[in-house]
Amino acid sequence: MIFNEVKNFVNGEFRPGSSNKIHHVISPLDGKELTTFTESTYEDLEEIIYFAQTAQREWQKVTLKERVQVLYKYKQLLEENKDELTEIIYRENGKIHSEAKAEIDKAIELTEFACALPQFVNGENMEVSRGVYCSSTRNPIGIVASIVPFNFPSMVPHWTIVNAIALGNAFILKPSEAVPISSQYIAKLLKEAGLPDGLFNVINGTQSTVENLCDHPGIKAITFVGSTKVAKIVYQRASHNLKQVLALGGAKNHIILLPDAHPDMASSNIVASMSGCAGQRCMAAATLIAVGNCDTILNKLIGDAQKIQCGTSLGAVISKAAKKRIEGYITEAEQQGAKIILDGRNTVVPGKENGFYVGPTIIDNATADMRVAKEEIFGPVLTIIRVNTIDEALAIENANPYGNACSVFTQSGGLANYVTENASAGMCGVNIGVPVPREPFGFGGWNESRFGSGDITGKSSIVFFTKEKKTTTKWNPEAGNNWMS
Ligand code: NAD
Numbered sequence: 001m002i003f004n005e006v007k008n009f010v011n012g013e014f015r016p017g018s019s020n021k022i023h024h025v026i027s028p029l030d031g032k033e034l035t036t037f038t039e040s041t042y043e044d045l046e047e048i049i050y051f052a053q054t055a056q057r058e059w060q061k062v063t064l065k066e067r068v069q070v071l072y073k074y075k076q077l078l079e080e081n082k083d084e085l086t087e088i089i090y091r092e093n094g095k096i097h098s099e100a101k102a103e104i105d106k107a108i109e110l111t112e113f114a115c116a117l118p119q120f121v122n123g124e125n126m127e128v129s130r131g132v133y134c135s136s137t138r139n140p141i142g143i144v145a146s147i148v149p150f151n152f153p154s155m156v157p158h159w160t161i162v163n164a165i166a167l168g169n170a171f172i173l174k175p176s177e178a179v180p181i182s183s184q185y186i187a188k189l190l191k192e193a194g195l196p197d198g199l200f201n202v203i204n205g206t207q208s209t210v211e212n213l214c215d216h217p218g219i220k221a222i223t224f225v226g227s228t229k230v231a232k233i234v235y236q237r238a239s240h241n242l243k244q245v246l247a248l249g250g251a252k253n254h255i256i257l258l259p260d261a262h263p264d265m266a267s268s269n270i271v272a273s274m275s276g277c278a279g280q281r282c283m284a285a286a287t288l289i290a291v292g293n294c295d296t297i298l299n300k301l302i303g304d305a306q307k308i309q310c311g312t313s314l315g316a317v318i319s320k321a322a323k324k325r326i327e328g329y330i331t332e333a334e335q336q337g338a339k340i341i342l343d344g345r346n347t348v349v350p351g352k353e354n355g356f357y358v359g360p361t362i363i364d365n366a367t368a369d370m371r372v373a374k375e376e377i378f379g380p381v382l383t384i385i386r387v388n389t390i391d392e393a394l395a396i397e398n399a400n401p402y403g404n405a406c407s408v409f410t411q412s413g414g415l416a417n418y419v420t421e422n423a424s425a426g427m428c429g430v431n432i433g434v435p436v437p438r439e440p441f442g443f444g445g446w447n448e449s450r451f452g453s454g455d456i457t458g459k460s461s462i463v464f465f466t467k468e469k470k471t472t473t474k475w476n477p478e479a480g481n482n483w484m485s
Contacts, residue, residue, distance in 0.1 A: 251405065275314055
């Protein structure tokens with residue numbers, strides 16, 4: 001597969017960014033260059049905004065039921081092009097084929113939800129005084145922009161693209177500079193599905209392009225998904241410019257393992273969670289807190305993790321720098337006295353010697369103050385802390401600044417409830433390694449994993465991508481006036 005130069009998508013056409021700064025897109029599979037793109041300028045954004053405003057003014061006049069017809073067609077195109085889209089994700093992100101395919105399956109599910117929006121967005125109408133009716137409708141915001149991370153080149157953009165467009169907005173996507181290729185195919189397929197030009201746009205770039213998006217007055221709302229460090233920057237800058245902002249940040253997810261958990265179920269779910277997408281998921285199991293004697297389950301878990309084959313059942317991490325960072329965390333934990341039970345450092349995959357691989361890693365006997373136990377590593381590394389009580393486990397979980405996910409593994413309903421009620425996380429799981437809420441439930445964490453209110457997907461997105469209008473009506477002269485009218 002040969003990739004053309006990655007370009008911006010403006011008013012239905014591909015055009016290169018117009019600065020003189022060229023970026024190189026490297027495949028994590030072999031370290032080779034896949035393609036290049038040029039950083040965009042403020043003028044490039046102005047052009048997108050001009051066409052997007054014109055297109056959006058017409059799009060908002062189209063009914064919701066009609067707008068989603070384009071998305072029915074788009075969903076069909078995603079299904080027809082699944083193999084090619086999967087291959088692109090594999091090449092640019094380095095995850096294994098089944099994980100790349102799962103991204104497209106999820107993009108399809110997100111599009112199905114967007115197609116169902118007419119069933120959810122039905123407004124309200126009530127007789128508030130005799131003969132006086134108050135109704136509410138949901139109206140598009142205008143132009144919205146989404147800034148996305150590298151770890152899901154297709155799924156995370158689909159969290160917002162399809163709902164925002166269905167709800168009558170024009171959309172600008174700023175892909176991650178590490179994985180900008182999928183966006184080109186999203187643009188192509190949306191056009192093929194019949195989406196009018198100017199409604200879906202792509203702007204490529206890095207920090208300066210994100211700053212331009214935060215500053216441009218033509219953009220009314222911004223979603224961001226990425227690290228907490230940048231989430232804070234984007235949230236503050238775009239809010240300062242009076243935009244509506246939802247910024248999802250990083251994570252350090254806890255698994256609370258109780259001795260009565262089902263060994264096979266706990267082991268398979270936890271191993272899949274810590275190693276899936278090479279641990280580069282904001283929902284990945286990162287710190288396992290074993291309460292009491294969980295040795296039987298932990299031995300099973302170590303055995304299952306040992307069976308993972310790098311390059312076959314475990315993909316690459318995104319860059320050489322990421323590999324170095326992850327390995328540095330493991331070395332530091334070892335120096336601090338933690339026990340490296342399974343060591344993924346210096347992994348070389350035969351035939352993919354230049355790929356950026358880190359093998360599955362399990363670190364035991366860590367303490368809560370070690371960096372491996374509390375910071376986001378974003379690699380296939382599980383850190384185990386051993387405690388005596390559930391309350392000790394919850395205290396460690398609660399003290400962590402992030403708050404995306406927390407799962408408990410047990411066969412006791414009462415203990416599971418105790419953990420989910422007391423965990424400080426927006427997405428909790430019981431015997432589930434990756435507790436992602438599926439539509440119509442919304443995706444969003446707590447604490448430093450999310451800035452802004454509401455979730456990014458599901459029913460919450462209706463609130464985020466629209467503004468509500470209330471209209472109060474009286475037709476009957478005999479209705480009279482009361483103290484409120
Ligand atoms: P990142 O924060 O480095 O980059 C995200 C986006 O921000 C990219 O498009 C990038 O170009 C831009 N960016 C980077 N530095 C910037 C700066 N200084 N100013 C303005 N923009 C900047 O994140 P990443 O490395 O691409 O992705 C990994 C992170 O994303 C992890 O922390 C992971 O937990 C998080 N993530 C969170 C969720 C969630 O739902 N909470 C989902 C996926 C990923």
